[in-house]
Amino acid sequence: MTNDLLLLIFNADFLFSLIRITAPILFAALGAVIAEKAGVVNIGLEGIMMISALFGVMFAYWTQLWWVGVLGALVVGVLLALMIGFFAFELKTNIILAGIAVNMLGAGGTIFLLSMLTGMKGNTGALVTRELLIPTINIPLIKSIPVLGQVLSGHAVLTYLAFLFVWLMWVLLYKTPLGLNIRAVGENPDAATSIGVSVQKIQYIAIALSGAMAGLGGAFMSMYYSQGWNSGMVAGRGFIALAATAMGRGEPVGTMLSSLLFGLAQALRTKVSGIQGVSSYLVSVIPYLVTIIGLVAYAISIKNKLKKRSPASKGA
């Protein structure tokens, strides 16, 4: 059995699937990162992904152009996030409630929307053919390197974008004036206000970017991962992203690593379920088990850090 597992894991195919599984989680997690940095909790990622996923398919179908679909999903993501922002910042709703409302919209409202737009129920069925999906790219040089080429080349455009955004997000947060403002607003809004930064404006920008990320995650789900939209298709990835962000301490790179960990758990589950004699009930626990192990490791590392710090703080 262990041999089977090793054979299944140590191949290019497994690593390729790991990247593919991670991408949508990473998109949503980056959305959570930028919001969190500005002191905004965007719990509506799951719902935004669901709705964007639907609109991505619809825009692509209406125009018969895949990239219009992706842009449409992004715009819808931004609008939904701004709506959460509007309720939270202007109307002073609890932002968690606004986020939950969007999640519920994503679950039930999408079915209603689909029925209104197309008369279909449950899924977009025959609307989407492969030509409307996000294309994959073979990277010229890397493609011909034996194992590495198989792992890194041939992904969808959005998969590469997801990992590119990790770097872009880091640059935005740590190398630009806007990033400085976002972090300032997140850490101490009063201090930010005192130097003339509009907290509300910065928070709107942050949550809009958060929505854009979730929107792209949604497009990834329905326009590459699956061929078309069906109800419930995001299946908790928006919530997993929140956990990944917490485990990654809200930093772009850390969040990418924790997203990869969650991707690894999912990829493992897929492979292990094909091994003889392994209980399907145990297999379905793997992602949650990895989450718990990850959180424990995270808690231990934090605790150790605090221990190291504490003598110093005594001195102060």
Next chain:
Amino acid sequence: MKKFVLFLLVAIMAVSMVGCSQKAAEPTKAPDKPAAKVYKVVSLVNGNLGDKSFFDSAESGLRALKEAGRIEYKTIEMGGTDKDQPMWLETLNEVASSGEYDLVIVGTYQMPDYLKEVATNHPDQKFLIYDDNTYVGVNQNVVNLTYKQNDMGYLIGTFAAKMTTETSVPKINPEAVVGFIGGIDSPVINDFLYGFLLGAKAANPEIKVDTRYVNSYVDTATAKEMGLSMINDKKADILWGVAGLSGNGGAEAALETGKAWFIGVDSDQELTLPADQAAITLTSGLKNVGKSIIWLFDEWDAGRTYWGKEVRLGITEGGVGIVTDKNFAKIAPKSVQEAVLAAQADIVAGKIVVPTAIGDKTNAVVTLRDSLQP
């Protein structure tokens, strides 16, 4: 704020307008045939016709009965969205109270609660519910029609196992491995699986069946990952998806790799999948709602009634079957087609009895599943 109120108003108006447009009910008159009793039937569809699935199947059965002069019927499309649901109970109450009908037909897992309430309040009205057995026996005026998925699985298993070694067919590799993508490791899904495994093993003793469960009926992406792994790691070349909407992930995996075929379930998925996926769908396991309704009227006319009972309809009664036209006829070699039809004939003749996984204390399906896992 004003704008927001305006938006709300517009939204409410839009909703109510859509609601109105969905009420379409064409009463149909049938020529009187005084010889046998002509039943008056109403079929309540908790959705709309044109689903190419259960509702259309029920409608085709009713139409056939009407053309044979055996019933007069009326179909009411109640709509399937959340906002339509409050009307379901009301409509059901209305037709039951009218006392006009000999039989009220409803179906699917969404209706039993409404039906229980209405059937209790109208003990003299007869009801039929298809593809649900939530409250069997609670009301003595309700018959539950369900379908033997194990019978269906047996036919699909026979077909898949015969097909997977037909290397003259494109995409088929020499390895005798097929895949089963299940929704949840539960008695109902395992009932499909049990028939599938038994049929496959009978058709080819060397067969291996890669069984995996998505653990969700909506997570198409995970189902696709599993399908890809079956195809790439285990050389499976035929996948049967029995996982609701997730199941379609199997078709996507087959299409993406170009190395496998897909088999659908419940309704003829060649008609509902996108064109490129339909092209690689060999056949589908069917629940024949329409034929099961005809069967019930046959029995009724013969003086046999099943009120207050669940009737599980298998191949013998025409309740389940396999799609045998389109890709099945075009792509499957004659020998494979004949093997499937022979298995079907054997079940009808009683030569083969497919056991069920539901209520099986020995859990034989799990033992068999594990022994066939590649």
